[in-house]
Amino acid sequence: MAFTSIVAIYFLFFAFSAFVLLPFGVRTDEEAGTPKVPGQAESAPYRFDIKRHLLKAVLLAAILFALYYVNWTYGWITPADLDFYHPR
Secondary structure, three states: OOHHHHHHHHHHHHHHHHHHOOOOOOOEHHHHOOOOOOOOOOOOEOOOOHHHHHHHHHHHHHHHHHHHHHHHHHOOOOHHHHOOOOOO
16 A cells, blocks of 8 residues: 555545544533623533544544554455345
8 A cells, every 4th residue: 555545545534533523422511510701502512622523533543543554454344245136
């Protein structure tokens, strides 16, 4: 696999991980016990730590990419395994 392919696929895993992790670990003002700003949505986060969120996304993307790369190398699951219309 070319290095550019590795970078592109890892970036896709990173973007997916960043969006999947958005709702986890977020507290609202009500849960934090702080007053809300007038006009603020009920579900608005109290404090969003972007560095921590991106670190979690980097780690999850690295794990997912490692699994993808090992599967690509050893061929555990192939496209033929996912063909549910023409079973072997």
